[in-house]
Amino acid sequence: MVAGWFAGEGDDFRLLGTRCSVCASVFFPREDAHCRNPACPGGDLEEVPLSQRGRVWSYTDSRYRPPSPYVTDPELPWEPYALIAVELESERLVVLGQAVPGVTVADLAVGMEVEVVAGVLHEDAETIWTTWQWRPTGVTA
Template identity: 65%
Template sequence: MARARKPVVPGWFDQDAADFRLLGTRCRACGAVFFPREDFFCRNPRCAGEELDEVPLSRRGTVWSYTDGRYRPPAPYVSDPDTEWQPYTLVAVELAAEKMVVLGQAAPGVAPRDLAVGTAVELVPGVLNEDSEHIWTTWHWRPVATGRQDAS
């Protein structure tokens, strides 16, 4: 039996699109963009808007900050206590068009030494965990090979 691909957080990204993207919302009244998405009211304190549209966010941005996680996080993070802990890199990325900062893990194989503030990165699909029934999907950031950044 094939395992189902299941997003870690439903509605935060479109895992089935050929053009993998995070999904946010934009207020029709003021134009503010939100991630994680907001479905009921504008979070802008100066706006009373309640009409929000789903929008795909930029696939590229620049590293705003980063750090390495050298400890095993507590539950509910999924981690096998019988395996050796593998550090991971957490990246804060300023999205190209929206100019908002979004957190995520670096793609497997990307270490802190591969990053610097201002490095161009792109969004890629990732896997957080797998079990007998599901492949739990998420997003990762990886450096853009060309070093070029655009709003796509």
């Protein structure tokens, strides 16, 4: 889990961003040092929960094991997954993330509504690495 990027569980799970007090730009991943908007003189940044639902802006699938320096266990089989870019309308930004297990590119369409849920990126005997995933609304998993 990346500290400060998301919080909550179940229906309360939310991605966390930051908003500039001067220009109202929202950032994800969060920004804690300065406003990244080049047209803004800068202001205080406050943590804000992002919308839990958005619309598919684009998508693709990942069909190969990532090369070095990404760490993957060569002993485990590689499982392809769908990667979704989701537009959060009220924040005016696009957030990238994996689809929930079982959702493939064949299940996706540009403009369809999806919701953010907690997911497992990887787990071993000692650690579960939590992340966010996108799930089409109306689908339970």
